[in-house]
Amino acid sequence: MKALSKIAAGVSPSATLAVSALAKKMKAEGKDVIGFGAGEPDFATPDRISYAGVRAICDGKTRYTPAAGMIELRQAICDRAKADYGLEYEPTQAVVASGAKHMVYIALAALVDPGDEVIVPAPYWVSYYEMVRLFGGVPVVVNVSEEQGFQLTPEQLEHAITDKTKAIILNNPSNPTGAVYPKEALKAVADVCVKHDLYIISDEIYDKLVYDGVPFTSVAALSDEIKAHTILINGVSKTYAMTGWRIGYSLSPALVAKAMTNYLSHSTGAPGTMCQCAAIEALSGPQDEAEQMRQVFEQRRDLIVRRINAMPGVSCLKPSGAFYVMMNLEQILGKQIDGQVIGSGDDFAKLLLEKSLVAVVPGSGFGAPNFVRLSYAISTENIETGMDRLEAFLKQLQ
Ligand SMILES: Cc1ncc(COP(=O)(O)O)c(C=O)c1O
Numbered sequence: 001m002k003a004l005s006k007i008a009a010g011v012s013p014s015a016t017l018a019v020s021a022l023a024k025k026m027k028a029e030g031k032d033v034i035g036f037g038a039g040e041p042d043f044a045t046p047d048r049i050s051y052a053g054v055r056a057i058c059d060g061k062t063r064y065t066p067a068a069g070m071i072e073l074r075q076a077i078c079d080r081a082k083a084d085y086g087l088e089y090e091p092t093q094a095v096v097a098s099g100a101k102h103m104v105y106i107a108l109a110a111l112v113d114p115g116d117e118v119i120v121p122a123p124y125w126v127s128y129y130e131m132v133r134l135f136g137g138v139p140v141v142v143n144v145s146e147e148q149g150f151q152l153t154p155e156q157l158e159h160a161i162t163d164k165t166k167a168i169i170l171n172n173p174s175n176p177t178g179a180v181y182p183k184e185a186l187k188a189v190a191d192v193c194v195k196h197d198l199y200i201i202s203d204e205i206y207d208k209l210v211y212d213g214v215p216f217t218s219v220a221a222l223s224d225e226i227k228a229h230t231i232l233i234n235g236v237s238k239t240y241a242m243t244g245w246r247i248g249y250s251l252s253p254a255l256v257a258k259a260m261t262n263y264l265s266h267s268t269g270a271p272g273t274m275c276q277c278a279a280i281e282a283l284s285g286p287q288d289e290a291e292q293m294r295q296v297f298e299q300r301r302d303l304i305v306r307r308i309n310a311m312p313g314v315s316c317l318k319p320s321g322a323f324y325v326m327m328n329l330e331q332i333l334g335k336q337i338d339g340q341v342i343g344s345g346d347d348f349a350k351l352l353l354e355k356s357l358v359a360v361v362p363g364s365g366f367g368a369p370n371f372v373r374l375s376y377a378i379s380t381e382n383i384e385t386g387m388d389r390l391e392a393f394l395k396q397l398q
Pocket of ligand 1: 243
């Protein structure tokens with residue numbers, strides 16, 4: 001057989017999916033695994049949204065829609081952005097894809113030529129790095145430390161820019177760190193992008209999951225110039241517990257929207273019509289279920305952060321958004337359990353799963369090898385049990 005394409009052969013599988021697959025396999029074998037790997041809310045999609053999808057099927061909305069999505073959905077996306085952030089977009093600037101993940105991919109398809117550099121602050125969401133490579137682009141990783149609150153500074157960005165830099169991918173609030181940029185810090189970074197005429201791909205999928213009353217700032221709302229450089233990406237997966245419906249979207253300058261639409265029209269086309277109808281209901285209906293879920297996440301965050309920071313040898317920042325914490329392992333690296341050395345987050349995740357039946361995601365896939373990520377999109381009881389097991393595991397380290 002002839003070789004696979006060089007690009008396909010060089011792409012790594014998603015680290016987050018690999019760990020949750022292993023945890024699922026162990027569960028299927030009857031093992032009582034507590035999984036902190038989840039990247040999705042554990043809530044059901046609110047009924048009124050599900051019924052909108054069912055109604056669409058029963059009403060015969062089962063045919064193709066335009067490649068960029070139903071005009072009603074694109075209008076609902078614009079209306080949401082206006083209501084939330086005062087952003088003005090025309091429906092033709094809204095493009096729908098099969099999830100925010102797909103939308104990031106399509107944005108990169110529209111922007112990246114082979115050899116173009118795309119800046120990716122680390123810790124980063126696993127897929128960004130590989131997606132840039134899928135288009136022959138060069139991901140330029142800028143390490144952003146825990147001490148700086150996992151937030152990129154304008155100086156770091158300036159330093160990473162070359163004449164090949166095309167874009168930056170910002171993820172605010174961040175997966176995996178949960179960091180949320182304050183308005184001024186975000187503006188300082190975005191101003192550097194405008195100065196160097198870079199595209200800002202801003203993945204704001206967790207915009208509704210922010211805590212402590214911290215206001216969320218959408219980068220496109222900072223100035224008209226910034227907006228003109230921004231491809232805003234969002235979706236219904238996290239806010240409305242709709243991960244399986246596969247609806248993501250973007251708001252961008254018209255030229256970029258057109259290129260992305262062309263790309264969609266020759267690849268996936270638009271997502272399922274009934275899913276688009278459900279998304280219209282999600283975005284235009286009452287927003288109180290989303291707020292209730294947010295409040296539950298905030299309580300869980302408080303619990304997990306308190307528990308981790310009370311344990312010996314590990315620590316985490318208190319994140320202001322999303323539903324993840326990054327647990328710092330630096331103090332325990334080099335220690336052993338049953339004669340096996342913990343040299344990295346990968347070792348830690350493997351041993352914790354094997355010995356204590358707790359699944360966490362190693363930070364290596366996020367560009368942060370001395371950390372592991374824990375999702376708190378699981379029940380309070382499971383958080384407590386998992387934390388008890390983690391504590392017992394840590395006490396065995398020598
Ligand atoms: C930062 C980030 N962007 C995008 C996605 C994917 O969202 P969707 O389900 O809309 O594809 C995720 C999911 O984990 C994510 O964490």
